Amino acid sequence: MPVKIAGEWLNSCSGCEIAILNLGETLLDLLPELDFVHIPVLMDHKHYGQLGDKKHMDIPKATVGLVSGGIRNEEHLEVAHEMRKKCDILIALGTCATHGGIPALINSYTNEELFDQYYHTESTDPGAEVPGNGLSPLLDRCYALDEQIKVDIYLPGCPPHPDQIGGAILALLKGETPELPFRSVCDTCPTIREGKGKVKEIRRFTEAPQFDPEKPVSEMRCLLEQGYLCAGPVTRAGCAGNDGEAPRCISARVPCRGCYGPVRQNGNQLMDMLNALVTNGIDISSLPDRNSLLRFSGAHNRLTAKGGM
Numbered sequence: 495m496p497v498k499i500a501g502e503w504l505n506s507c508s509g510c511e512i513a514i515l516n517l518g519e520t521l522l523d524l525l526p527e528l529d530f531v532h533i534p535v536l537m538d539h540k541h542y543g544q545l546g547d548k549k550h551m552d553i554p555k556a557t558v559g560l561v562s563g564g565i566r567n568e569e570h571l572e573v574a575h576e577m578r579k580k581c582d583i584l585i586a587l588g589t590c591a592t593h594g595g596i597p598a599l600i601n602s603y604t605n606e607e608l609f610d611q612y613y614h615t616e617s618t619d620p621g622a623e624v625p626g627n628g629l630s631p632l633l634d635r636c637y638a639l640d641e642q643i644k645v646d647i648y649l650p651g652c653p654p655h656p657d658q659i660g661g662a663i664l665a666l667l668k669g670e671t672p673e674l675p676f677r678s679v680c681d682t683c684p685t686i687r688e689g690k691g692k693v694k695e696i697r698r699f700t701e702a703p704q705f706d707p708e709k710p711v712s713e714m715r716c717l718l719e720q721g722y723l724c725a726g727p728v729t730r731a732g733c734a735g736n737d738g739e740a741p742r743c744i745s746a747r748v749p750c751r752g753c754y755g756p757v758r759q760n761g762n763q764l765m766d767m768l769n770a771l772v773t774n775g776i777d778i779s780s781l782p783d784r785n786s787l788l789r790f791s792g793a794h795n796r797l798t799a800k801g802g803m
């Protein structure tokens with residue numbers, strides 16, 4: 495009998511759902527064994543009945559729940575609890591769900607500061623009311639899923655590589671628990687590391703790193719050793735997929751921005767990176783913006799409006 499799957503997207507952009515579609519032919523092969531009972535971004539199944547005629551949220555029961563996005567407002571919270579109630583195994587899909595992702599950058603500001611920035615500008619009426627009619631009230635900040643509901647499996651990535659989504663579904667079909675290896679992006683990076691002549695200050699990316707575009711990335715020197723702030727040492731591996739390719743950004747000759755979140759689920763990319771830089775003799779005062787190291791993992795009180803981390 496096909497395994498029932500339900501999906502939901504909360505404080506998210508739909509990129510994680512596109513990553514499911516990017517499974518391509520693997521998805522076609524898997525489809526006879528899967529029964530998608532609810533996944534709003536990909537099929538028309540409404541929360542309160544197709545005609546809006548139901549009084550209570552109507553997400554069907556499923557064996558596996560895929561939830562992308564963190565939790566930012568009361569609607570997200572209600573949907574997240576409903577998914578938890580209806581799904582036997584709940585997967586946090588993507589870094590927004592596992593660590594807050596880009597939307598959790600807002601945690602550096604209070605809601606009042608946010609509304610002031612957008613609705614009380616020099617060109618608007620300073621006394622104007624913040625529009626709220628019919629909108630779900632915001633929570634105090636953006637939460638990762640596991641701050642509000644129990645999560646069984648974490649699939650980070652912005653978005654997760656389709657190989658990992660496919661691997662997780664296949665493992666579940668076999669009755670196994672999918673497990674991601676605890677490795678860093680550096681562990682999957684083929685660049686040349688000489689470990690000598692290390693830089694003392696971080697270089698801005700306005701100046702291109704040195705590489706020969708005619709040669710493979712394996713002949714480029716490590717971007718961190720060239721002085722660029724590459725978050726590879728403190729970011730979980732996965733974006734290279736299963737085919738032994740280089741990490742995505744490194745293939746494009748740009749530093750890793752940390753989109754898979756910390757190597758360990760409860761790690762802190764900012765503190766880990768500061769440690770890595772100090773260990774390598776790099777002056778951390780040359781970092782232009784420390785909080786940007788948490789641009790994908792600002793939930794779990796890592797980023798706070800009081801400037802904490």
Ligand code: SF4
Nearest residue numbers: 506509588589590652
């Ligand atoms: S993890 Fe990235 S791709 Fe997925 S919902 Fe968040 S922003 Fe979009």
Ligand code: SF4
Nearest residue numbers: 680683716717724726
């Ligand atoms: S720091 Fe960046 S460029 Fe260097 S090995 Fe790690 S991921 Fe590759």
Ligand code: SF4
Nearest residue numbers: 733743750751752753
């Ligand atoms: S190299 Fe880093 S930022 Fe780029 S896709 Fe991979 S994990 Fe994400």
